Amino acid sequence: MTLGQAFSVAVRGLDGQIVEIEADITSGLPGVHLVGLPDAALQESRDRVRAAITNCGNTWPMARLTLALSPATLPKMGSVYDLALALAVLSAHKKQRWPRLENTVLLGELALDGRVRPVKGVLPAVVAAKRKGWRTVVVPVGNLAEACLVDGIDVWGVRTLAQLQSWIAGRGHLEDRICAAPSSEESTADLADVVGQTQARYAVEVAAAGAHHLMLTGPPGVGKTMLAQRLPGLLPPLSESEALEVTAIHSVAGLLSGSTPLITRPPLVSPHHTSSVAAMVGGGSGLARPGAVSCAHRGVLFLDECAEIGVSVLEALRTPLEEGEIRLARRDGVARYPARFQLVLAANPCPCAPADPRDCTCPSSIKRRYLGKLSGPLIDRVDLHIEMHRERAGAIIAQEGESTAAVRERVAAAREAAAARWKPHGIRTNAEVSGALMRKHFRLPPTVMAPLHSALDRNVVSIRGFDRTMRVAWTLADLAGRTSPVREDMATALSFRPNGGTR
Incomplete structure (x- = not known):
């Protein structure tokens, strides 16, 4: 033998x-x-x-x-x-x-x-x-x-x-270690390309500064996709540990380039609206492979035409949105993949989506059913809701807005301030802060919290929405260079909730 x-x-x-x-x-x-x-x-x-x-x-x-x-x-x-x-x-x-x-x-x-x-x-x-x-x-x-x-x-x-x-056998030679160039090409998509849409541009900046989730609604052609595609360019480069983590996920998924394998920029993943649950969160026979939510780890998951996506696919996003991880149980065991991404949703107001809202032929029941695929629990997990409208001719011929480079500087400063504040608690961005930590150790004065307390008493926001509004308020303060939010920051953060915090 x-x-x-x-x-x-x-x-x-x-x-x-x-x-x-x-x-x-x-x-x-x-x-x-x-x-x-x-x-x-x-x-x-x-x-x-x-x-x-x-x-x-x-x-x-x-x-x-x-x-x-x-x-x-x-x-x-x-x-x-x-x-x-x-x-x-x-x-x-x-x-x-x-x-x-x-x-x-x-x-x-x-x-x-x-x-x-x-x-x-x-x-x-x-x-x-x-x-x-x-x-x-x-x-x-x-x-x-x-x-x-x-x-x-x-x-x-x-x-x-x-x-x-x-x-x-000790006789030949193999290829020695090489220095791989990182795949860090800057995106050619610039925020200055977006015409008008001041409020939506500001919401994208806030989302980038605090790692918040964002939803954009409006008729076709107003710039929803353009804004979503420019969000990754506002985010800071990945740290060394984050880059290796993201690269490892793409390696398992078979998406790496042989010449420039290291991913140093936050990825943008935009699955088609007909994607299945397995394509979105991961799956396959045997041991599950990573899906779109894991490939978007430390980056942006953009769901265009989200109202056309299956209900089961959308509901599968709840757990990774809350926990930053997806666990897939299959015949051969449980696969765990990180999935801490920023979610950007884009949708038309109705199925026909005419250029002029007055030309809409959809009955009110169809309109409700169209966006009704987005359940309340899922919508409640989205921090920033923006309704976009068509711009007039004056906005188109006006001077172009700020470039990605200019906005990225403010985003970087805001993120540094947040990282310094939450560092003793092992947190880097405002979106990761727990409600208990904000209420116990970073309690805000009653005058600042008054708009949010009023909205909670009127059942306009849930407890989850309460915490998420406070996180956005901290991000607004970081962008403004303040050490803590003021009443105006809280009111502005509340206006980003569905229905603008009113009923």
């Missing part, structure tokens, strides 16, 4: 676990038996690995071959284990134990001719290997730039199985 051993990583959500792969060759009828809860893609790796090994000048063992992936109770998915399976078979067949193989984690998919193809989820896999104390990891050359984002571990890129064999 001969035994070979290699190591790889299983990624579950954004967490990785080391997988030990053993190859056992015994006498018996030739055949390959793969054990350890493999999925269909992993079952097919038997044929890929056999073809790759023989096409690289090696011989395949004509005996009973058992391939075991441990932990045996952990479901294994995908083609990321191909390289480790191949090296375990070669080690067993050649009856050799290479020191490099025993200290290296292998990731990659094999082509039939021995080429090594890129795989998804390399970044979280390398992070997991480093966390478990491994010193070396080998990845496909197509994933090398992504893997090199992790410091403190030796990263090598491989092109073919034959090249990896030579390196394992």
